[in-house]
Amino acid sequence: MRMSELSSTTGATVPTLKFYLREQLLHAGERTSPNQAQYDESHVRRVRLVRALLEVGGLSVARAREVVAAVDAGTLPLSSVFGVAQRAVTVPAPLVDDAPTPTEGDRLVAQLCAARGWQVYPNNPGLALAARVLDTYAALGQERLHAVLEPYAEAADLVACADLAAVAAAPDETEMTNVVVVGTVLGDALFAGLRRIAQEAESFRRFPLPEGVPAPGSATTTDEDC
Amino acid sequence: MRMSELSSTTGATVPTLKFYLREQLLHAGERTSPNQAQYDESHVRRVRLVRALLEVGGLSVARAREVVAAVDAGTLPLSSVFGVAQRAVTVPAPLVDDAPTPTEGDRLVAQLCAARGWQVYPNNPGLALAARVLDTYAALGQERLHAVLEPYAEAADLVACADLAAVAAAPDETEMTNVVVVGTVLGDALFAGLRRIAQEAESFRRFPLPEGVPAPGSATTTDEDC
DNA sequence: ATGAGCAGATAGTAGCACTATCGATAGTTC
DNA sequence: GAACTATCGATAGTGCTACTATCTGCTCAT
Numbered sequence: 443m444r445m446s447e448l449s450s451t452t453g454a455t456v457p458t459l460k461f462y463l464r465e466q467l468l469h470a471g472e473r474t475s476p477n478q479a480q481y482d483e484s485h486v487r488r489v490r491l492v493r494a495l496l497e498v499g500g501l502s503v504a505r506a507r508e509v510v511a512a513v514d515a516g517t518l519p520l521s522s523v524f525g526v527a528q529r530a531v532t533v534p535a536p537l538v539d540d541a542p543t544p545t546e547g548d549r550l551v552a553q554l555c556a557a558r559g560w561q562v563y564p565n566n567p568g569l570a571l572a573a574r575v576l577d578t579y580a581a582l583g584q585e586r587l588h589a590v591l592e593p594y595a596e597a598a599d600l601v602a603c604a605d606l607a608a609v610a611a612a613p614d615e616t617e618m619t620n621v622v623v624v625g626t627v628l629g630d631a632l633f634a635g636l637r638r639i640a641q642e643a644e645s646f647r648r649f650p651l652p653e654g655v656p657a658p659g660s661a662t663t664t665d666e667d668c
Numbered sequence: 669m670r671m672s673e674l675s676s677t678t679g680a681t682v683p684t685l686k687f688y689l690r691e692q693l694l695h696a697g698e699r700t701s702p703n704q705a706q707y708d709e710s711h712v713r714r715v716r717l718v719r720a721l722l723e724v725g726g727l728s729v730a731r732a733r734e735v736v737a738a739v740d741a742g743t744l745p746l747s748s749v750f751g752v753a754q755r756a757v758t759v760p761a762p763l764v765d766d767a768p769t770p771t772e773g774d775r776l777v778a779q780l781c782a783a784r785g786w787q788v789y790p791n792n793p794g795l796a797l798a799a800r801v802l803d804t805y806a807a808l809g810q811e812r813l814h815a816v817l818e819p820y821a822e823a824a825d826l827v828a829c830a831d832l833a834a835v836a837a838a839p840d841e842t843e844m845t846n847v848v849v850v851g852t853v854l855g856d857a858l859f860a861g862l863r864r865i866a867q868e869a870e871s872f873r874r875f876p877l878p879e880g881v882p883a884p885g886s887a888t889t890t891d892e893d894c
Numbered sequence: 895a896t897g898a899g900c901a902g903a904t905a906g907t908a909g910c911a912c913t914a915t916c917g918a919t920a921g922t923t924c
Numbered sequence: 925g926a927a928c929t930a931t932c933g934a935t936a937g938t939g940c941t942a943c944t945a946t947c948t949g950c951t952c953a954t
């Protein structure tokens with residue numbers, strides 16, 4: 443197919459596709475002449491992936507480029523792909539050069555990892571991210587929120603197990619890579635959405651509205667313990 | 669204190685503080701003359717909150733303004749504050765005006781809510797977000813990832829229970845509002861961090877490295893089932 | 895053979911989160 | 925009381941990002 447068909451198939455405008463080509467988010471088509479090229483199904487898939495990463499995953503173009511490069515490499519060890527995907531979705535801390543001393547948050551996270559038997563490389567981006575949030579809680583005088591750490595960790599274990607099970611269910615290495623990338627980047631958004639729903643549902647359970655009929659959404663109010 | 673002291677206390681530059689004042693992220697100080705004002709502890713706390721929302725929570729200035737307005741209102745019903753906080757952290761879908769027809773993702777989410785007894789208003793932003801991600805999985809040919817929905821939902825319940833418990837532990841209504849806002853906005857980041865750690869740990873458990881010593885991070889490898 | 899489509903390149907746009915500067919005034923210090 | 929620094933409000937500018945527009949050749953179907 444040619445560019446205009448790629449455009450109509452994927453919904454991305456022709457200038458946007460050119461932009462993706464320039465930014466190396468999209469591999470070039472097969473040239474049929476100095477100014478003509480053919481695109482195929484792989485380009486359609488790539489454009490869909492890129493748009494999912496950018497729009498749903500909220501990645502920047504630069505991060506998305508790293509992710510598609512990892513997908514293209516194809517033969518990276520699985521842990522490397524995880525690393526790339528994880529780093530792509532993790533907003534970088536603003537580089538404090540003067541204080542690499544461990545904070546209280548670092549200590550809490552290390553303690554949690556030890557308690558749960560989580561063995562990870564010290565450059566795992568989640569370590570710094572979690573520690574940073576805990577430090578921010580403390581800076582805002584919300585140490586009370588440190589109490590969520592344990593249940594959050596339990597939930598993270600559940601989610602990670604599901605993630606890895608999905609990866610293991612993939613038929614081949616290429617598919618595994620795809621599952622890792624898509625699942626890691628979009629999984630954050632999926633979980634965030636479910637958390638919003640569960641929060642509201644739980645909020646109604648704990649603090650019922652006085653008289654108005656609350657949520658006509660679903661079934662009868664269950665009383666599962668929490 | 670005056671602006672320069674507020675600046676040195678919080679780490680935000682004077683121009684940045686002026687910007688926050690203009691953008692109504694920071695309430696004005698008490699005027700002592702036409703061009704002088706005094707700031708107090710409430711301003712320090714506010715600046716810290718704003719910076720946490722912007723830097724750690726990744727909110728835009730506009731979203732952060734909505735959040736601080738909700739905090740200032742102070743007397744909103746809890747569910748409203750949750751709504752504001754949730755909407756603030758949820759990236760809006762790009763407004764498809766032509767197709768409000770329920771997608772497969774909407775159907776899956778509704779089914780999940782019914783199964784779990786989650787009763788929520790249909791405008792809960794999590795509903796659309798989760799459905800959108802599921803549709804994106806399908807568009808990328810990764811329906812296999814739909815299998816994560818159940819464990820994710822279970823994990824979301826855990827997290828939401830912890831969230832609400834933290835809210836309930838707050839001593840008064842003002843504090844509750846703060847916990848909701850801070851917990852909702854930064855909680856996503858905290859969970860994302862823990863998920864990264866758990867993913868890597870689980871990845872090593874499922875796919876052990878051949879010979880190299882993997883993670884010198886923490887304790888001995890546990891074999892808790894997954 | 896002509897008009898639409900395409901490639902590559904350069905330049906422009908809109909939004910965001912600040913940042914710089916200015917003139918007028920206020921407090922502070924010598 | 926003069927010099928100096930700090931502040932206020934306002935306007936304008938900066939650097940970055942994710943596109944978007946336009947231009948110049950070319951090419952290919954009709």
